[in-house]
Amino acid sequence: MSPLRKLLWGGEKLTSTVSQDDLITRNSALTAALEAGGPHFPADAVTAASGVRAKVDERTAVLGTRTVAALAGATGSGKSSIFNYLVGEPVSRIGARRPTTAHPSAAVWGGEPSAGLLDWLEIDARHQVPDGLPQADELDGLVLIDLPDFDSRVVAHREEADRVLDLVDVFIWVTDPQKYADAVLHDDYVQRLATHDAVTLVVLNQVDRLQPAQVDECAADLQALMRRDGLGDAKVIPTSAVTSTGLWELASELARVVQTRNAAEQRLLGDLRSQARSLRAHVGDQELSLPPDASPDLVDALSHAAGVPLVASAVERDYRQSAARHMGWPFTRWTTGLRAAPLRRLGLDRVVDDGTPGLTRSDARVLTGRTSLPPATPAARAAVEVSTRRLAERAAAGLPPSWAEAVHDAATPDDGSMVDALDQAVLSTPLQTGKPWWWTVFGILQWVFAAVAVAGLVWLLVLMVAGWAQLSIDAPKWGWLPIPLLMLVGGVVVGLLLAALARWLAARVARHRAQVASRRLHEAVTTVADDHVVAPVRAVLEKHRRVREALDAAAA
Numbered sequence: 001m002s003p004l005r006k007l008l009w010g011g012e013k014l015t016s017t018v019s020q021d022d023l024i025t026r027n028s029a030l031t032a033a034l035e036a037g038g039p040h041f042p043a044d045a046v047t048a049a050s051g052v053r054a055k056v057d058e059r060t061a062v063l064g065t066r067t068v069a070a071l072a073g074a075t076g077s078g079k080s081s082i083f084n085y086l087v088g089e090p091v092s093r094i095g096a097r098r099p100t101t102a103h104p105s106a107a108v109w110g111g112e113p114s115a116g117l118l119d120w121l122e123i124d125a126r127h128q129v130p131d132g133l134p135q136a137d138e139l140d141g142l143v144l145i146d147l148p149d150f151d152s153r154v155v156a157h158r159e160e161a162d163r164v165l166d167l168v169d170v171f172i173w174v175t176d177p178q179k180y181a182d183a184v185l186h187d188d189y190v191q192r193l194a195t196h197d198a199v200t201l202v203v204l205n206q207v208d209r210l211q212p213a214q215v216d217e218c219a220a221d222l223q224a225l226m227r228r229d230g231l232g233d234a235k236v237i238p239t240s241a242v243t244s245t246g247l248w249e250l251a252s253e254l255a256r257v258v259q260t261r262n263a264a265e266q267r268l269l270g271d272l273r274s275q276a277r278s279l280r281a282h283v284g285d286q287e288l289s290l291p292p293d294a295s296p297d298l299v300d301a302l303s304h305a306a307g308v309p310l311v312a313s314a315v316e317r318d319y320r321q322s323a324a325r326h327m328g329w330p331f332t333r334w335t336t337g338l339r340a341a342p343l344r345r346l347g348l349d350r351v352v353d354d355g356t357p358g359l360t361r362s363d364a365r366v367l368t369g370r371t372s373l374p375p376a377t378p379a380a381r382a383a384v385e386v387s388t389r390r391l392a393e394r395a396a397a398g399l400p401p402s403w404a405e406a407v408h409d410a411a412t413p414d415d416g417s418m419v420d421a422l423d424q425a426v427l428s429t430p431l432q433t434g435k436p437w438w439w440t441v442f443g444i445l446q447w448v449f450a451a452v453a454v455a456g457l458v459w460l461l462v463l464m465v466a467g468w469a470q471l472s473i474d475a476p477k478w479g480w481l482p483i484p485l486l487m488l489v490g491g492v493v494v495g496l497l498l499a500a501l502a503r504w505l506a507a508r509v510a511r512h513r514a515q516v517a518s519r520r521l522h523e524a525v526t527t528v529a530d531d532h533v534v535a536p537v538r539a540v541l542e543k544h545r546r547v548r549e550a551l552d553a554a555a556a
Contacts, residue, residue: 194230453491
């Protein structure tokens, strides 16, 4: 039983109230939930919640200490008679013609200014209850409204009743023995406002037409209907405007509500809770916590789509080709220049030193542009689609359809941004290296032995020409072999051996360089996966968490 309900029905002292700060906090939470998750809620739910937000702002602006209660009922239920009794004079017209009440009328107790509140309620018919009437002091602060019949055949009357009911603080449902089970009362009104049980009174009027036993039976039946509608703590007050039965009790209950000075806050709290719970049905109970990095299968799929294996192979071949140009046999190394460098064919050979201390040319940034990598194969694109779909399915587990669809959209961007990001990731990854020192050593040795071979060849040619000219010139020998011949053969053989050794060493280093490049490329692709797949999915889940927590705070 709510604290206000205990006060109303049991006469107990109020133990807790709803503060204006609490209303503002809950309203801010509902606002945050709508702003973050609005597209994921049905349009009618957003409209209703936005209306409540506006109403809370407007009502708290004119809050004061007044309590607004509305007498609501079907045609012929006797609302106007009860209204006149409580006011103490015939303010609301009573007659045989139905409906009699066409426009709401307000009766005001006490001297606190009420013009701003009644302007907000858009009620022109206003009556100031004079002091000195019975229970005038106890009802000080009450604004009682006699509404048009909510089952009126005149559409404007029903709409006016609905409009005011949406704004008042306390509901007084007035019915009679003939219509207390009417579907319009229960289905269209009581059930819809069942969350406001702390500010609800139920009146069974016209009991003078029943026998005492029938009064108890009807009251018990009506109380059961209210319990079914969600008002489990509702107490039915039997009344009669003819005999004044129960009207004093009704006035006393109203006096207790007014004296709490908290009915407006209770009503607004009920509205906020109702809308928050309505929206909460479109939000999941929890979200998946994604790992900090992209999954290996997603990174592998994106790496293949970005051409990482092709680039790593090009790095290896480019290194070996460059090594051959610097350390190959001088008489044949020129042939390497006839072939385009593998990285150049892919548009990955452009580097520029960024001037950072301690960085070599191998750590330079690639100039902005695009690579010449071939587009991803259908198999590679399919692998990426499968990986992103798996990620989306894991992340969307347990989420409502709208949120799950947002997760899938975030995981599978179709604007081409990820393709460009992958291309730029490959382009910005340092791939080329500076010339190692040992290339210089091998290069110098190659030229030395090439020079020795050429010198030996020239020497032998000179000796050959001298022989043709029948000049006797003896060539120096080392053992039985002429030194010029040793120089020629030794220079050629040693040069070829050095070239073979250089190729073997370059091949080993090239494989290592390819592994390093592949690792760097995988790191770059991981960053792309995090930025273009994981981060957007995480953003949707984070938004869902904020909306869920905000709605829980508003509905608590």
